[in-house]
Amino acid sequence: MGVIGRPHGIRGLVRVTSxxxxxxxxxxxxxxxxxxxxLRWRGEAIAEIAQQVDxxxxxxxxxxxxxxxxNVRLYVxxxxxxxxxxxxxxxxxxxxxxxxxxxxxxxxxIIAVHDYGAGASLEISGETPAIVPFTRACVPDVDIVGGxxxxxxxxxxxx
Numbered sequence: 039m040g041v042i043g044r045p046h047g048i049r050g051l052v053r054v055t056s057x058x059x060x061x062x063x064x065x066x067x068x069x070x071x072x073x074x075x076x077l078r079w080r081g082e083a084i085a086e087i088a089q090q091v092d093x094x095x096x097x098x099x100x101x102x103x104x105x106x107x108x109n110v111r112l113y114v115x116x117x118x119x120x121x122x123x124x125x126x127x128x129x130x131x132x133x134x135x136x137x138x139x140x141x142x143x144x145x146x147x148i149i150a151v152h153d154y155g156a157g158a159s160l161e162i163s164g165e166t167p168a169i170v171p172f173t174r175a176c177v178p179d180v181d182i183v184g185g186x187x188x189x190x191x192x193x194x195x196x197x
Contacts (some may be wrong), residue, residue, distance in 0.1 A: 039064060040077075040106060040112040045104035046084045050097065053114075054085045066090055066170050067112040075112065127180060132172075136186045137162045139177075144190060162189070 040061050043053035054061065054077065061067070062085075065119065066074035088095035094156070099103050122128060129143040129151040137145040147166020151172070153159075158172040170176045170189055179188035 039067065039114045042110045042112065044108055045101045046081075048101045050086070050099040050104045051084050052098070052107060053083055054087075054089055055083070056110065062114070064118055066112040067114060068111050068168055069112060077112075082195065084158075086112065092147045123188075127182065129153065131182050132160065132180070132187070135180075135182070137164070138186060140188060140190050145191075158184050160187075 040054050040056040043055060044052065046053055053184055058064070059181055062077050062079055062180045065076055067077060068074050076088045076090060076095055078086045078088075080086050080144050086097065087104075088097040090096075098107065119128070132148050132151050135148050137148055139145055144164070145168070146162045147167075148160050149163045151158055151160040152161060152169070159169050160172050160177065162170065168189075168191065170191065176192060179192055181187070
C-alpha cells in the first residue's frame with residue numbers, strides 16, 4: 039500500500055509513497071517483519087509514523103530512527119480493502135492465475151505483475167516465458183474466481 043522513504047527533518051518525520059487514496063485510513067499498516075505501524079500525514083507525502091507495541095504507539099521521534107525505516111514496504115490486511123469494481127482487479131490477485139491463449143492452450147502461470155509507471159504487464163512462466171501488457175487487447179478475459187486469464191499474445195511474442 040505504501041513505502042517509507044527518506045527522513046524529512048530531524049524529528050522523525052518520513053516521506054511516504056502511497057498507493058492508496060488515503061493510506062492513513064488503514065490501521066494497522068504492517069511490514070514484512072510483522073511490525074504494525076500507524077501513519078499520520080503532516081504535509082504533502084510527509085508523515086509521522088508510530089510503531090504499535092503492546093497496544094500502544096511508539097512514535098519515531100528522531101532522524102536516526104527514521105533512517106532505519108527507509109524502504110520499508112507497508113501492507114494492509116486484504117479484508118480491509120473494498121471489493122474492486124467490475125473489470126477492476128487488485129494486481130496481487132492476478133499472481134498465480136493460469137494463463138491460456140485464445141485457443142485454450144495453456145501458457146503457464148502469472149508469476150509477477152510489473153508496473154513501472156507506463157502500465158502493468160504480466161510475467162507468465164511456462165515452456166516459453168512471456169511478458170505481456172495488461173491491456174484488454176492482450177488480456178481480454180480475467181476470471182479471478184475461475185483462476186485463469188486469457189492472453190492474446192502480440193505478434194512479436196513467440197507462442
